[in-house]
Amino acid sequence: MICVAIGRSRHKHMMAEHKHLAEQGAKMVELRVDYVTGRVNIGRLMAAAPQEECQVIITCRRKEDGGKWSGTEEARLLLLREAIAEGVDYVDIEEDIASQIPRFGKTKRIISYHNFRKTPEDLEELHERMTGLDPDIIKLATMANDPHDNLRMMELMEQSKIPTVGMCMGDIGTPSRILSAKFGAPFTYATFHHERALAPGQLSFKHMTEIYRYEKIGNDTSVFGVIADPIGHSLSPHVHNAAFEAKGIDAVYCPFRVPSDNLDQFMKDALRLGIRGLSVTIPHKEAIARHLTKVDPAVKSIAAVNTVVFDGSEVIGYNTDYNAAMDCIEHALGTIGAKPSPVKNKRVLVLGAGGVARPIVYGLRSRGALVTVASRTRQRSDRLAKAFDCKAIDWEARQRIQCDVLINCTPIGMHPNVDESPVSKTFLKPSMLVFDTVYNPESTLLIKEGRSRNCHVVTGVEMFIRQAMLQFFLFTHEEAPADLMREVLMKTIGPVRY
Numbered sequence: 001m002i003c004v005a006i007g008r009s010r011h012k013h014m015m016a017e018h019k020h021l022a023e024q025g026a027k028m029v030e031l032r033v034d035y036v037t038g039r040v041n042i043g044r045l046m047a048a049a050p051q052e053e054c055q056v057i058i059t060c061r062r063k064e065d066g067g068k069w070s071g072t073e074e075a076r077l078l079l080l081r082e083a084i085a086e087g088v089d090y091v092d093i094e095e096d097i098a099s100q101i102p103r104f105g106k107t108k109r110i111i112s113y114h115n116f117r118k119t120p121e122d123l124e125e126l127h128e129r130m131t132g133l134d135p136d137i138i139k140l141a142t143m144a145n146d147p148h149d150n151l152r153m154m155e156l157m158e159q160s161k162i163p164t165v166g167m168c169m170g171d172i173g174t175p176s177r178i179l180s181a182k183f184g185a186p187f188t189y190a191t192f193h194h195e196r197a198l199a200p201g202q203l204s205f206k207h208m209t210e211i212y213r214y215e216k217i218g219n220d221t222s223v224f225g226v227i228a229d230p231i232g233h234s235l236s237p238h239v240h241n242a243a244f245e246a247k248g249i250d251a252v253y254c255p256f257r258v259p260s261d262n263l264d265q266f267m268k269d270a271l272r273l274g275i276r277g278l279s280v281t282i283p284h285k286e287a288i289a290r291h292l293t294k295v296d297p298a299v300k301s302i303a304a305v306n307t308v309v310f311d312g313s314e315v316i317g318y319n320t321d322y323n324a325a326m327d328c329i330e331h332a333l334g335t336i337g338a339k340p341s342p343v344k345n346k347r348v349l350v351l352g353a354g355g356v357a358r359p360i361v362y363g364l365r366s367r368g369a370l371v372t373v374a375s376r377t378r379q380r381s382d383r384l385a386k387a388f389d390c391k392a393i394d395w396e397a398r399q400r401i402q403c404d405v406l407i408n409c410t411p412i413g414m415h416p417n418v419d420e421s422p423v424s425k426t427f428l429k430p431s432m433l434v435f436d437t438v439y440n441p442e443s444t445l446l447i448k449e450g451r452s453r454n455c456h457v458v459t460g461v462e463m464f465i466r467q468a469m470l471q472f473f474l475f476t477h478e479e480a481p482a483d484l485m486r487e488v489l490m491k492t493i494g495p496v497r498y
């Protein structure tokens with residue numbers, strides 16, 4: 001169950017959101033009365049409660065616990081007692097005031113603890129202490145400073161005899177909000193709107209239900225995810241979760257923010273978190289190698305992994321960017337997997353020498369293409385060219401050479417710099433293949449100008465989808481629903497724009 005926290009300054013707005021949520025199917029709301037400016041009228045809020053089955057928690061949070069209450073402590077306690085007298089379903093009582101708010105009538109007690117600085121070392125002792133405060137539910141919300149905090153919180157919840165809602169705050173803690181159902185939480189918290197989070201890292205009701213399908217997560221749900229730092233607004237959870245749903249697979253895909261220093265511990269924790277596969281991105285693509293027991297042959301040469309599969313005692317690394325990019329190019333030039341490859345002996349100019357250029361240059365060279373790399377930092381292109389026996393040129397010289405295939409592996413043209421292109425329009429010749437790895441927007445200026453010059457074009461969306469499809473297959477051994485994944489990606493890129 002998802003409990004949606006509502007914090008509005010006016011009663012009428014709080015009542016309207018409560019009604020709206022109940023109509024959307026929310027089974028539980030938390031009315032954060034500390035957000036109300038002026039006198040709080042619990043009776044009025046409860047009288048207007050919607051007819052639909054939707055339980056109510058009344059919470060009045062002090063400033064030191066992340067709330068907005070500005071009245072006296074005495075008035076706050078009075079308000080909580082009034083809520084109990086009104087017969088609300090639950091009141092949230094911080095552990096230090098639990099003895100001052102007696103149990104009465106049918107109202108259940110959530111004994112809560114908040115820590116906005118850290119997840120304390122003595123989490124178990126804290127929980128034990130709270131168990132003695134006559135709780136129906138124990139709620140712990142602590143800041144995650146390390147991904148391991150999530151596992152500690154999840155295992156505490158799983159082992160607890162009293163139903164416990166444990167959440168780690170902040171973006172490192174986001175997985176604990178999504179996975180809590182797997183570890184036995186009676187419910188998790190979400191916010192009414194993603195731009196109005198009431199606690200750091202809180203997800204919206206819409207994202208919890210539509211992207212993560214929280215209500216379907218249970219004990220046996222397999223966990224997949226992306227590890228990165230920063231995690232940003234990764235598109236992968238949208239695409240993979242939609243694919244799991246379409247294929248009826250009991251799995252969830254989470255964003256895991258894992259700082260470099262925490263990678264080793266995270267990999268130790270992975271199986272206990274139920275993780276079966278991971279997408280790997282910056283800054284872990286190379287460092288992850290030390291945790292692998294087996295690698296796909298291509299990975300050895302590329303020296304970068306973007307996919308990890310946990311298979312029994314094996315931890316296997318793959319690079320789906322490489323396969324996806326090669327499929328895109330061969331499809332555009334002829335046939336995927338043809339021998340010799342349609343890219344053999346083609347003159348290819350690769351712009352950029354970073355993480356995405358590397359698997360592409362490897363793939364091109366192993367298929368016999370004649371590759372030239374131009375990168376802003378000459379040292380980087382020299383290094384890449386040396387690794388794969390090709391040519392490096394100065395960035396300024398990029399438009400002075402002739403090529404059959406042009407591949408942009410720089411972020412030039414990516415939102416918000418959509419008016420930029422890495423080459424001038426006149427460089428583009430009819431029948432040239434122009435491949436832009438940038439996928440937001442799909443139609444970059446380079447792609448638009450390529451089309452207008454009658455070039456063949458391949459977009460970054462095509463590559464993103466192909467790499468996600470390959471990952472999905474490695475994760476599940478099932479064919480990925482390509483059209484759906486593309487549709488979800490396009491819908492997500494549209495409004496989010498990152």
Ligand SMILES: NC(=O)c1ccc[n+]([C@@H]2O[C@H](COP(=O)([O-])OP(=O)(O)OC[C@H]3O[C@@H](n4cnc5c(N)ncnc54)[C@H](OP(=O)(O)O)[C@@H]3O)[C@@H](O)[C@H]2O)c1
Pocket residue numbers: 321351352353354355356357375376377380409410411412414437438439440459460461463464465467
């Ligand atoms: N479609 C897909 O599935 C997919 C997957 C991954 C990445 N991508 C795209 O690929 C792009 C690059 O990703 P990456 O992981 O390779 O990044 P990266 O490792 O940071 O490498 C970026 C490369 O672009 C160069 N560069 C950056 N800004 C530049 C500028 N203004 N002018 C000239 N060169 C510039 C960098 O040069 P310096 O060394 O001088 O900084 C570096 O060579 C991303 O922005 C993303 O859009 C697409």
